[in-house]
Amino acid sequence: MSFALFMLVAAAAILTALVVLLHRNPVIGAFFLVSNLVCLAILYLLLDAQFLSAIQVIVYAGAIMVLILFVIMLLNLRHETATVKVGGLQKAAAGLVALGFLALVARAVGTITTPVQTVPASFGTAESVGRVLFRDFFYPFEIISLVILVAMAGAIVLAKKRLD
Amino acid sequence: MVPVQAYLLLSALIFVIGVLTVLLRRGAITILMGIELMLNASNLAFVAFARQLGGSEGQIFVLFVIAVAAAEAAVGLAIIIALFRLRDTTDVDDLNLMKW
Numbered sequence: 001m002s003f004a005l006f007m008l009v010a011a012a013a014i015l016t017a018l019v020v021l022l023h024r025n026p027v028i029g030a031f032f033l034v035s036n037l038v039c040l041a042i043l044y045l046l047l048d049a050q051f052l053s054a055i056q057v058i059v060y061a062g063a064i065m066v067l068i069l070f071v072i073m074l075l076n077l078r079h080e081t082a083t084v085k086v087g088g089l090q091k092a093a094a095g096l097v098a099l100g101f102l103a104l105v106a107r108a109v110g111t112i113t114t115p116v117q118t119v120p121a122s123f124g125t126a127e128s129v130g131r132v133l134f135r136d137f138f139y140p141f142e143i144i145s146l147v148i149l150v151a152m153a154g155a156i157v158l159a160k161k162r163l164d
Numbered sequence: 165m166v167p168v169q170a171y172l173l174l175s176a177l178i179f180v181i182g183v184l185t186v187l188l189r190r191g192a193i194t195i196l197m198g199i200e201l202m203l204n205a206s207n208l209a210f211v212a213f214a215r216q217l218g219g220s221e222g223q224i225f226v227l228f229v230i231a232v233a234a235a236e237a238a239v240g241l242a243i244i245i246a247l248f249r250l251r252d253t254t255d256v257d258d259l260n261l262m263k264w
Contacts, residue, residue, distance in 0.1 A: 006166045010174045017181040017201055026193050033197050036178075040204055043174075046166065047215040052223050056207075059230055064200070064237045071241045072193055075248050086188050094187040098180040105176035109169045116165055117218030124215075124223060132220040133227070144231045151235030158242035161249075 006046060013039040024079040030069050037061040049124040171212035179205035192244045192254040196237065203233045 016036040020029045037060050044053040122128045133141055178201055185198025207226045214222025248254055 003166055006170065010170075013174065014177055014181070017178050020194075020197055020201065021181050021185045021189070026191055026197075029194055029197055033200065036201070037204065040208055043171070043208060044211050047171070047211050049211045049214065049223055049226075052211060052226055055227065055230060059234060060200075060204070064234050067237060067241060068193060068196065071245060074245065075193075075254065077191065077193065077254060086190070091188060094184055097187075098184055101180055101183070102176055106173065109172045109176075112169060112172075114216070116168070116216055119215070119218050123218070123220070129220055129223055129227070133224055136221075137224050140228060144228055147235050148231060151238050155238040155242040158239065159245045 002046060006043070009039050009042045009046075013043070026072050026077050026079075027069070030065060030072060033068075034061050034065045037065065047124075048119060051124060051126040051129045165215060168212050168216040172209055175205045175209040175212070177205075178208070190255050190257055192247070192256055192259075193241075195256065196240050196244070199240075200233065200237065203229060 013036055016032040016039065019032040020036065023029050023032070037056060041053045041056040041061070044050075044056060182198045182201030182205060185201060186195050189195055189198065207229055210222040210226045210229070214220065214226075244254060247259060251259060253259070
């Protein structure tokens with residue numbers, strides 16, 4: 001039952017990612033990226049990561065993608081005007097890189113032998129994640145707040161209109 | 165649980181689609197969306213391994229990746245807006261000021 005659900009959600013994730021790759025209109029690409037993020041949130045639920053699933057929907061699909069959609073709307077982009085086509089050699093090289101990477105990962109994944117650990121019922125809850133975060137990863141947590149502050153200041157400085 | 169190999173292969177597939185988006189598309193915002201696909205693929209791998217090995221560190225790392233992705237998306241979009249004001253295009257082939 002869970003394998004059928006996994007196959008369904010995985011197929012949806014791959015298809016939505018392919019639409020992002022192939023469709024000309026960036027608005028359509030952004031909407032399908034949102035559905036891809038929601039598919040991944042469902043996969044996180046299958047992996048017992050409840051807190052991360054909620055965070056993915058709220059932050060990634062709900063804030064980052066809204067930001068991207070706002071910018072697309074601000075710049076009034078409709079489709080990519082093609083003045084220079086991507087050459088066939090470039091496409092072939094990209095496809096080769098893609099297949100090579102997939103073969104590498106398939107080979108590496110085949111060597112996994114450790115069995116799945118049994119986890120307690122509190123695995124992946126906000127409490128258990130928060131406990132590890134504020135105990136073992138306290139410094140990175142404070143530093144990431146600085147990163148977000150710097151990103152905010154940088155975005156404002158870069159995007160504001162010059163007054164001269 | 166579905167075997168972790170399935171999740172890792174799915175993660176690799178989404179990552180490859182993200183790489184192809186960055187390599188083959190020429191709109192700056194579409195390239196940014198390809199970068200988000202790559203980050204999400206790596207997040208999936210982290211969460212799959214966290215479940216496989218029973219440790220929360222993988223999920224903590226995903227939190228940090230999401231935070232960094234938010235920061236990078238904000239700054240990247242600000243750069244695209246500034247460039248659009250200057251050049252009136254988001255086509256990366258036209259943004260060639262540094263080309264020799």
